[in-house]
Amino acid sequence: MLEVKNVTKRYGKNVACDNVSFTLEPGTLTVLLGPNGAGKSTIIKSIIGFLKYDGSITVNGMVNKSVEARKILGYIPEMPSLYPTLTVTEHMEFIARAYKLTDYKDRVNMLLERFELDDKRKKFGDELSKGMQQKLNLCLGLLPDPEIILLDEPLLGLDPHAIKELKNYIEEMRQAGKTMLISTHIIDSVDMLWDRTIIMQKGQIRANVTRSEVDGSGRSLEDLFFEVTEGIDKSSVSEAGENE
Numbered sequence: 527m528l529e530v531k532n533v534t535k536r537y538g539k540n541v542a543c544d545n546v547s548f549t550l551e552p553g554t555l556t557v558l559l560g561p562n563g564a565g566k567s568t569i570i571k572s573i574i575g576f577l578k579y580d581g582s583i584t585v586n587g588m589v590n591k592s593v594e595a596r597k598i599l600g601y602i603p604e605m606p607s608l609y610p611t612l613t614v615t616e617h618m619e620f621i622a623r624a625y626k627l628t629d630y631k632d633r634v635n636m637l638l639e640r641f642e643l644d645d646k647r648k649k650f651g652d653e654l655s656k657g658m659q660q661k662l663n664l665c666l667g668l669l670p671d672p673e674i675i676l677l678d679e680p681l682l683g684l685d686p687h688a689i690k691e692l693k694n695y696i697e698e699m700r701q702a703g704k705t706m707l708i709s710t711h712i713i714d715s716v717d718m719l720w721d722r723t724i725i726m727q728k729g730q731i732r733a734n735v736t737r738s739e740v741d742g743s744g745r746s747l748e749d750l751f752f753e754v755t756e757g758i759d760k761s762s763v764s765e766a767g768e769n770e
């Protein structure tokens with residue numbers, strides 16, 4: 527279980543995350559939804575231990591920055607940071623060594639095949655197109671197969687095949703009992719099987735709802751999103767329109 531408690535992150539006077547608290551239950555998929563600048567990346571980078579912040583973040587009861595917690599946490603950043611002079615294969619080897627993985631070759635092959643990088647194994651980081659870099663970024667993040675995975679805007683820059691493959695992969699990870707947090711600013715991309723959605727805006731959590739709560743309300747996630755971020759109740763607007 528991952529617990530974020532009262533996390534506040536300031537950049538100078540700008541409060542990027544304002545007293546944010548939520549929990550990721552084991553084996554659940556949580557979507558972190560919010561417009562650009564809402565604070566999604568900031569909270570994810572705080573969880574992974576890249577930023578200093580006020581508040582507390584624990585992973586299975588351990589401080590997120592501890593060595594034990596880091597072994598459980600995986601992170602797929604929004605922006606790939608590849609090494610221009612390493613090949614695709616060398617990038618994968620690098621991660622395998624960094625995480626002290628054993629028997630990882632089959633997993634490397636599986637990931638490179640699924641994300642269509644199989645024939646790009648000898649290409650250097652700076653020879654890859656933007657989309658290929660995104661796909662390698664995904665493969666690198668998925669290789670260690672961590673228990674909790676944080677994906678920051680993972681669908682950005684991917685082609686339709688990779689989007690489909692990633693959604694399938696996410697569903698497989700969900701069925702395998704992984705805990706996932708997936709950030710996005712695109713409501714339409716939230717068509718995967720999610721358990722909970724947290725809506726953020728201006729550094730604050732505006733809603734934290736389970737799928738059954740949304741389904742039971744008779745409204746769509748989109749209705750809820752606009753209601754909490756813009757104060758617009760879209761369902762009542764359309765109902766009023768229909769009655770006229």
Ligand code: ADP
Binds near residue numbers: 569
């Ligand atoms: P999101 O991921 O939802 O688009 P971010 O977490 O990237 O939002 O940004 C939240 C706020 O923090 C924004 O106002 C952004 O401008 C600011 N911010 C993010 N990173 C930095 C930084 N390194 N320095 C200063 N301000 C930042």
